[in-house]
Amino acid sequence: MEDELIDLIVGDLFSESPNIIKLQKTIGNKLKLTSDDADDLLYKTVAGLNKSLFPPIEGIELVLTEGCNLACSYCFEKNMLGYRQMPLSVAKMAIDLLFKYSNEQSKLDITYFGGEPMLNFPAIKFATEYALKKASSQNKSIYFNTTTNGILLTDSMINYFYENKIKVLLSIDGVKETHDKFRVDKNGKGTFAKVYENLKLLKEKQPWVGIKMTVMPTECSRLFNNILELHDLGVNQFIIGPATGVHWSSQDSDCFLSEMKRIYDWYIDYSGSDLRIAEFEESKNEPFFGCHAGRTNIAISTDGQISPCSKILAIENNNLISKLGDVYFGLFNFRNRSRLINCSELRSECDRKGISEEYRGGCFATNYYETKNIFHPNMHDYYFEKAKRLKIPIVTQKSSKIAHKI
Amino acid sequence: MSETERSKKIDELSNEITTEIFKRLEAEAKLGRLSLSDNYVCSGAGFICGNVYRCGGTLGDPSHSCSGTFGCTYLFIEEPTRSQLK
Numbered sequence: 001m002e003d004e005l006i007d008l009i010v011g012d013l014f015s016e017s018p019n020i021i022k023l024q025k026t027i028g029n030k031l032k033l034t035s036d037d038a039d040d041l042l043y044k045t046v047a048g049l050n051k052s053l054f055p056p057i058e059g060i061e062l063v064l065t066e067g068c069n070l071a072c073s074y075c076f077e078k079n080m081l082g083y084r085q086m087p088l089s090v091a092k093m094a095i096d097l098l099f100k101y102s103n104e105q106s107k108l109d110i111t112y113f114g115g116e117p118m119l120n121f122p123a124i125k126f127a128t129e130y131a132l133k134k135a136s137s138q139n140k141s142i143y144f145n146t147t148t149n150g151i152l153l154t155d156s157m158i159n160y161f162y163e164n165k166i167k168v169l170l171s172i173d174g175v176k177e178t179h180d181k182f183r184v185d186k187n188g189k190g191t192f193a194k195v196y197e198n199l200k201l202l203k204e205k206q207p208w209v210g211i212k213m214t215v216m217p218t219e220c221s222r223l224f225n226n227i228l229e230l231h232d233l234g235v236n237q238f239i240i241g242p243a244t245g246v247h248w249s250s251q252d253s254d255c256f257l258s259e260m261k262r263i264y265d266w267y268i269d270y271s272g273s274d275l276r277i278a279e280f281e282e283s284k285n286e287p288f289f290g291c292h293a294g295r296t297n298i299a300i301s302t303d304g305q306i307s308p309c310s311k312i313l314a315i316e317n318n319n320l321i322s323k324l325g326d327v328y329f330g331l332f333n334f335r336n337r338s339r340l341i342n343c344s345e346l347r348s349e350c351d352r353k354g355i356s357e358e359y360r361g362g363c364f365a366t367n368y369y370e371t372k373n374i375f376h377p378n379m380h381d382y383y384f385e386k387a388k389r390l391k392i393p394i395v396t397q398k399s400s401k402i403a404h405k406i
Numbered sequence: 407m408s409e410t411e412r413s414k415k416i417d418e419l420s421n422e423i424t425t426e427i428f429k430r431l432e433a434e435a436k437l438g439r440l441s442l443s444d445n446y447v448c449s450g451a452g453f454i455c456g457n458v459y460r461c462g463g464t465l466g467d468p469s470h471s472c473s474g475t476f477g478c479t480y481l482f483i484e485e486p487t488r489s490q491l492k
Contacts, residue, residue: 009427010430044416
């Protein structure tokens with residue numbers, strides 16, 4: 001192999017902005033390959049390098065559509081929303097990539113995300129069937145999830161999810177009074193009645209229902225009541241997150257923490273086995289800075305670009321932050337993947353602020369909202385997490401009793 | 407050329423290129439640029455892969471507990487900061 005060619009490949013793949021198309025052409029010309037063969041060679045070489053240098057990929061989020069049927073006022077994807085849908089060919093390549101990059105990993109996750117993923121239900125069906133077939137031929141297990149606003153769910157969709165073991169997570173912010181303030185349709189009409197109707201339908205097939213709650217500062221004082229009422233309505237699992245990208249005053253934060261403490265006290269005393277709030281449970285202490293984004297998990301945009309996660313992707317979907325590659329050539333931006341894995345900048349920033357012993361840097365996307373840099377910690381988040389941990393201890397006795405559902 | 411033969415040829419080329427690239431990266435590591443000891447054992451200071459705990463993993467050994475650590479040692483392109491070197 002010519003040194004010059006290797007120099008070219010190393011120079012490009014390990015540069016700040018690899019020009020993969022130019023590299024493909026150069027390789028093709030130098031080795032006298034057809035365009036398809038040059039594509040194939042580059043794809044395999046990039047995959048081989050990733051296999052040797054980085055952990056396997058275990059999960060992907062497929063952004064099946066940029067469209068959404070709602071117009072939630074706080075939506076973190078506002079800048080991303082549009083009309084593009086993921087073609088089946090891109091979904092197929094994304095799944096091929098997951099299997100290629102999973103190496104020896106035998107348990108894989110696929111999450112259907114949007115926009116509102118139900119707007120591209122044909123892609124869900126195609127991806128599920130293609131992935132199941134592939135998993136079967138490679139003796140791997142695959143776990144499917146989807147996050148939906150629940151409005152477009154139908155009987156046949158719910159049956160399909162049930163038959164294919166696709167777990168559905170609903171986005172519900174509270175009971176009608178809270179939910180309808182922010183989660184509205186394009187005409188500004190509240191959507192609680194419809195989502196509740198579909199929650200009941202879903203529960204017939206998926207008895208354990210989890211929801212993702214976004215808490216706006218103005219709704220903090222209702223949080224405890226919202227949880228209690230939603231639990232009465234059949235919700236089993238809660239993922240509670242304060243809204244990002246909106247102003248939180250210190251009074252709002254205090255109110256949120258007080259409500260969380262009330263929920264915690266109730267949760268501790270609750271003896272039933274039909275409830276889980278993972279927020280209060282001991283999480284697996286990951287031995288690294290940052291998170292799984294770009295390390296073992298990736299997100300695929302509608303046009304096949306690869307981002308570390310759907311939240312980062314939503315910040316700027318036409319010019320990805322920390323882009324890792326695309327489904328055509330794989331994870332070819334080695335510098336970006338290396339930065340996400342070694343997190344040296346995030347660790348260094350946490351060191352500089354004196355918080356690295358107790359904080360692993362937080363969520364990349366949340367960091368970006370505050371600091372415009374995914375590797376600069378969001379200090380508001382840090383103080384918030386710290387205050388929460390002081391006020392609310394971690395439940396250890398409960399987590400061992402409750403099986404992980406979602 | 408059949409599809410199988412074509413695919414085999416591309417696999418061989420890919421392996422050859424990957425091996426050559428590895429040699430380059432390894433040579434850079436040997437120059438001490440990546441703050442590794444001679445036998446390529448992670449210094450364990452945490453700054454190489456971002457991990458908090460010392461894994462003691464050997465470069466190129468995928469069996470140790472911290473998958474990815476050995477990779478990061480190859481790819482630590484930026485100079486470690488002062489605080490990372492404590």
